[in-house]
Amino acid sequence: MSNLQAPTLPSEETTAPDTSYDLALLQLGRRLQADGYRFTTVTPLTHERNNAREENRKARSLRDIFGWNRPFETDLLPAAELEALLKTGVLRAHAGLWVSEVRWSSLDDLLFVHSSFPTVAHDSVFFGPDTYRFAQAIEEHLRTSPHPIKNAVDIGSGSGVGAILIGRARRDAQVLALDINPAALRYTAVNAALAGTENVSAWHSDILAGASGEFDLIVANPPYMQDTQQRAYRHGGGRLGSELSVRIVAQAINRLSVGGSLLLYTGAPSVDGVDLFLESARALVDMPNLAWTYREMDPDVFGEELETPTYAKAERIAAVVLTVTRTQ
The missing domain is CATH 3.40.50.150 (Vaccinia Virus protein VP39)
Structure with missing residues (x-):
């Protein structure tokens, strides 16, 4: 193998700032797995149509937050988890609410993290x-x-x-x-x-x-x-x-x-x-x-x-x- 560079995945004990985001994602993925989270990712047009419905303007569940990428209110996540995810950049403020910067999709019994909806950035990571x-x-x-x-x-x-x-x-x-x-x-x-x-x-x-x-x-x-x-x-x-x-x-x-x-x-x-x-x-x-x-x-x-x-x-x-x- 030559001319290759591998990203470093942090261990549970790692606290270095440059690995905190990765560790936060890994911990979130394990939390979602433990909760039985499942989400099938659809085409961008179907995603847009679902989110455009009036009743879907705000999230009501973990699937809404991390699957449909809908804005959500503070009480939908425990305060400590919300604070930790905001600190590491997994979540961000959005029009007086919060929104996830990633999506989580199911494939059989596996979970995969990838880019949030809509995938418009040049470095977006697509799953669908x-x-x-x-x-x-x-x-x-x-x-x-x-x-x-x-x-x-x-x-x-x-x-x-x-x-x-x-x-x-x-x-x-x-x-x-x-x-x-x-x-x-x-x-x-x-x-x-x-x-x-x-x-x-x-x-x-x-x-x-x-x-x-x-x-x-x-x-x-x-x-x-x-x-x-x-x-x-x-x-x-x-x-x-x-x-x-x-x-x-x-x-x-x-x-x-x-x-x-x-x-x-x-x-x-x-x-x-x-x-x-x-x-x-x-x-x-x-x-x-x-x-x-x-x-x-x-x-x-x-x-x-x-x-x-x-x-x-x-x-x-x-x-x-x-x-x-x-x-x-």
């Missing part, structure tokens, strides 16, 4: 319907692939879902969670500690540039929109957002062990019936030493983007899974 589909694809691969996994990597790990699912299912594997976003690495470290996956490490890297060696499993759920603001959590580059996904394919197929696989969940824009992502990726994976499959998990996602000038010529955006295995 794509995350659930990505998780389903990984879990299916882990159930059906006979290839042993000793070294795995999650490219653009975000909240760390891919790495943590692999780490929990394959306790003997060493799993890297790679991202260029420091906020994502911090959240991944917290989420890995909360999940008890000590074999998962969060590292700073642009795709695989900072990591060495071959991998038995590479997974990725990269940004795949062409975002006019080029926000890191959302922007997939040119070709209507498919450019980054193609770059990941190009790098990953050269870093697979024999029998190892790349599992890429991404968005595929179509113009005049042509899948722009598949058109580019096919040229990379149609090789004698590679076997690959391609399927649509959802034929129509982010349909509202078709109303924007950027996607004026697009027919649809599909959610797809490309699996590539090195055979020799």
Whole structure:
């Protein structure tokens, strides 16, 4: 491993100011787990529609505070907990009330911390319907692939879902969670500690540039929109957002062990019936030493983007899974 930098996750005894936020998140996650907290994160439009209802203008429960990100009054949290979360920056003042700076989402029995709603900052860490589909694809691969996994990597790990699912299912594997976003690495470290996956490490890297060696499993759920603001959590580059996904394919197929696989969940824009992502990726994976499959998990996602000038010529955006295995 080279040129990598790992964030430090504090222990319970750590009191240094630069780790207090991370520790506060870990303690909050454990508190929510103990309380049986669960929240399914929806699309931004559905989230907005729910919060716009008059009865939802203020929070009435922990789900409202940490799931729906609704403002809440002082009496909804114990005074000591409120004060501690305000001090560490997990909560902040908002129009005479309080609001959380993070969200907590459920995935089966796991909890993941990620950015608050709406995700508008350039370093936002996204979790939503794509995350659930990505998780389903990984879990299916882990159930059906006979290839042993000793070294795995999650490219653009975000909240760390891919790495943590692999780490929990394959306790003997060493799993890297790679991202260029420091906020994502911090959240991944917290989420890995909360999940008890000590074999998962969060590292700073642009795709695989900072990591060495071959991998038995590479997974990725990269940004795949062409975002006019080029926000890191959302922007997939040119070709209507498919450019980054193609770059990941190009790098990953050269870093697979024999029998190892790349599992890429991404968005595929179509113009005049042509899948722009598949058109580019096919040229990379149609090789004698590679076997690959391609399927649509959802034929129509982010349909509202078709109303924007950027996607004026697009027919649809599909959610797809490309699996590539090195055979020799």
